[in-house]
Every structure is written in structure tokens, then in C-alpha cells.
Amino acid sequence: MTVFIDAMGGDNAPFEIIRGAVSAVRELGAKITLIGEEKLIGEELKKQGEQGIDIIPSTQTIDMHEDPVMAVRKKKDSSMVIGAGLVKGSFSDAFISAGSTGALLATALLYTGRIKGIQRPAICTMFHLDKPIAVLDNGANADCKPEYFVQFAKMGSAYISGVSDNPRPKVGLLNIGAEESKGSALYKEAHELLKNDDSIDFIGNVEASAVFSGIADVIVCDGFAGNIFLKASEGAFKLMMNMLKDSFYANPLTKLGALLVKKQIYAKKDMVDPKTYGGSPFLGVNGTVLKAHGNSDALAVKNAVKQAITITEGKVLEKITQFI
């Protein structure tokens, strides 16, 4: 398999992306092709003494602030558009970009295409606590119909069964109460459809506060609620980390205490840091496309490559294609 990487996407492009690719080759034995400004990438690879990475030249870059759909239609020689096209229909390759989520989604829809039968691809966010937990959709579809939830459930189940040794993942519906009667009209209808689908192991409604407990392996929701869930968690983690730092610097005794506990705490923190796990797969598109975090550094890129390999080896795309 080849992992194609958009060298021009993300806050730290291209250098951290290139360095991440180099680590992935050296530490994971991955086969990588970088897409982007040929001269710039070539020089950096030379500096790093790395000869095992191919380059596909591109002349355009999609900016974070451009209108996604307009940009991807116009900039056909951008690293993102080229990458999304290269993995179309491939069960063996993958494409990673740390560029704009909206643009990558539009590119994936236009140039990678949807798996036949999929109504709406979804952004799947992964949490890795004691086990992987997939939450989808996380922002691809702000407005959903009840039947999308069933496809999200199937895609999430295919994903978890592909990347872990869990053949029948438990599926929960994100909701504002655990009881069956809870939620908006949309969620009540979605609940009904999920409950009646024997191809998935539906366990019912899951409150947002219970997601991290691991009660379900796959959490389905509309893209609006999923994005609120994800970013609320992010905000809360950030607030807690800032509070921790303030506590550590409070006085000489706390500074000493901090020295003793810091390493353990930061190791734990990595469990909820998206950088540790690389990226969010777009499920339902006809190829393996991964969105890496916008501020990905070399480590995050290497971890995204690792995740791309796991997805491909786990035959996630084939599983989804068969499941639908």
C-alpha cells in the first residue's frame, strides 16, 4: 500500500508534514508519497537524508479561509485534489491531509466519490481510551435524516470491527437521556430505525456524559450534535489542562509536586489528544481518506500514517462496501 500525504495542508505544513512522513518511513516501514511543491519537498527530504519517499508535484494549495466547494472545483492542481483522486476506488492506498476539513470533505466527495449506496459520508472521530470509540458524524452533515443514522451505525461498526478485535461493536445513539422516549423528533425516529436493524448491535440512547465510559463502541449522531460533542470535550480538556498548569505554578511546594506527577499526567493526557492518534477517517467515501488535525506536528503525521495502515489492513473500506 501507498500512503499519499498532502504536504501543503495544515498549520505546520510543509516541514512538520515532511518530517512526519520521514519518521513514518523509518519507524513504521511505510511506503509514502508526498504531494506538494516539488522543489521545497525535495530539498527538505535531501536535508533529512531520506531517499525512499516519492513526490507528486502540485502547484496549488487550498487555503483554510477559502470557500471549500469553490476552491476544490477551481484548484485542480492542488495537493488536496490530487490526493483525493489518487485513492479513488483503491482498497490498498490511503490519503492523509491536515488541511481544511471542509475542503477535504468537498474534495473527497467530488474526487474520491461515495461508496455505492451511501447517502452521506460522515466524519468519524476516534477516542482511544481502554478501547477505540468511534463517534460519527462529526460535522459533515449539519442536517440529517433519520435513515442516515443507520448508515452511520453500519459504517462505524465496520470501522471498529476492522481496526480492533471486536467483531460486533455496540452502537449507541447520542441523546439527551437514556430512555427510549428522549430526544428531538429526529432522534426519536432515528432510534426507531436503529432498534429495528438487526445487522447492528444497537444498545439504545447514550448521554454525552457516558460516551467516554465506553458503554458503546460506536456513537452515532447528526453532524451538528457530533461537532458540539467533540468541541465541548476539547474545550473542557483544555480548560482542565490550563487549570492544572495554574495549580502547578501556584507556589514553590506545588512546583515541586508538579515535577513529581507531571510525567504521569501528560502520558494520560495523550490518551485524549487527537495528535496521538492522527486523524479522523471520512467513512462512506470510496477510498481511505484521513483528516489529520490542523496543527499536526511530525508525531501526529506519523501516527496518522499508522492509523491509515491499520484501516487498510483491517479492510475497513471493503467491509463498509459489503455492509451497505
Added chain:
Amino acid sequence: MTVFIDAMGGDNAPFEIIRGAVSAVRELGAKITLIGEEKLIGEELKKQGEQGIDIIPSTQTIDMHEDPVMAVRKKKDSSMVIGAGLVKGSFSDAFISAGSTGALLATALLYTGRIKGIQRPAICTMFHLDKPIAVLDNGANADCKPEYFVQFAKMGSAYISGVSDNPRPKVGLLNIGAEESKGSALYKEAHELLKNDDSIDFIGNVEASAVFSGIADVIVCDGFAGNIFLKASEGAFKLMMNMLKDSFYANPLTKLGALLVKKQIYAKKDMVDPKTYGGSPFLGVNGTVLKAHGNSDALAVKNAVKQAITITEGKVLEKITQFI
């Protein structure tokens, strides 16, 4: 003013509720009336040596697992129904319950009633970081119309201007992106209405990750998204606290370090603990009704009383009535 307290609601009722009421009388000089089983409350007050608290006897209790609307219609002699009726139309009294949110909401709607002109009352959750931040609706209305958001914005503004020295609170719309074009169809329409209402200081969309930064004083959203926001934050805080505990107990050195930093960390943590601030006001009902956290202890009850006093002294109910 009198603060009426449902002595029978919540996981720790009635004893922690009674103890909280006693502290509120002694430490805050509050005037409290407890509603519930007369004999039981009387004995506990006697044990505590407290003679300054009145009791209104009630013979029924609404259980956490009852259907809210059915229960409140049937159990007219429950502590909750009595309390909600007592504050109807009063600008000077308040009612606090730690019982079921759904039942309290149904009781408030039926027995306290709505302020004239209010389409849908909302549950307002407070965060107290450097300043108070109000997030509403948090679950009263799972399905919203765009115009509800404008009323939420006005009620939240009235609340913040009443309880703090901020005469013109900034209002943000919870959304999945900061740009004006972001969100579901409902949120795009709500954005348009909020933008065109000069009576509030609307600053635009606010992502869930930015709420705790204090970019806005009032965050408006539908009850579904608000509940996801709130509970996702709760889940993330809990996960972080568990991670912290695991880190502290990792080895003898971390245990020593923990001893040195723990006090500071727990003090900070209180800033995001709902118990520290007592309760969530129901805005839009025709009386001051506060939902205290289900597992409220005496401290939480005392703090809810403090909050009820602040709300009443800040003339929040009058402000909302005038604003609408």
C-alpha cells in the same frame, strides 16, 4: 424574600437538603421554608437545633423514574408541585428543587406558568470561570424554532445583567463553525434573527471549544445541542479527574507529588463543579425556580440558596418580564 426548598427532591434528600437549608439560614441569613414530610423535617431541624425554618407539609414525592407530566398532574400534594405554585408571579420569592429535571420543568410550566410573551422557557446552565457564563437552552426544548433563540438571548442577557455588573452581555450562538454561513438550517435562520435584533449584543457564532474562553457571556442553542454541550463537558471533566487520580496513585513519588498539588487542583476544579454554584435557573417561567444538581449535598443546597438570593436581588424576573 423567602426561599422555598423541596426537601424531598434529589439523591440525598431529605437530610442533606435540610442541612443545606440550615447552613443557608446560619451563614447567609436567608429566610427558608422547607416543603416535605413534616415529622421527618421537624425532627431533623430539632436535632440541628434550628428553630428559624418554617415547614410546609406535603404528603407526596415525585420519583426520578415517573413520567414527569403524568406525575405532576396527579401528585398535587407533592413538595415539588406545592413549591412551584408558591412562587407563581412573585418577584421576591424563589423555589429550589434537586428532584427530576423533567418533573420540575413540567411543574414549573403547569403551576408557576410562563411569563406573558415567552414562547418556551429554557433551562439555563451557569459556568463561573473568570465571570459568569450562561448557556441556554439546556434541555427543556429538544426541538426549537428559530425565534426561540431570540427569546433565549434576551432571557440570558437579562439574567447576566441581573446577577453581575455587566449591563450589556455579549450573546453568542453555539455553532459548528465561527463563520456566519455555518450550521444547520435551523441555526442559519436563528443567526439571521439574532443578527437583526438590536436589543441584544449579538457577536455571532461560537464554537463549542470556545465557550469556556468567555468570548460571550450568553450562549444560546437548542435544548438538544445545549444538553450535549453540557454533558460532554461533564464527561470530559470526569475523565480528566479520573486520569489525574490514576496519575497520582502511580508510584510513591507521584503520591508525594500529589500531596503537594492536590489542594490547589481541587480548588480549581470547584470552578467547574455545578455543586459550587448550586443550580440551573429555569428562565421564562413566571417565578424564580432553580434546579439544583440531583446529587446535591448540603453545600450545594446552600450555594443554590445564595444563587436564588442573587437572582431575586438582581431582579432577573422583572428584567425578563420587561425585556419580552
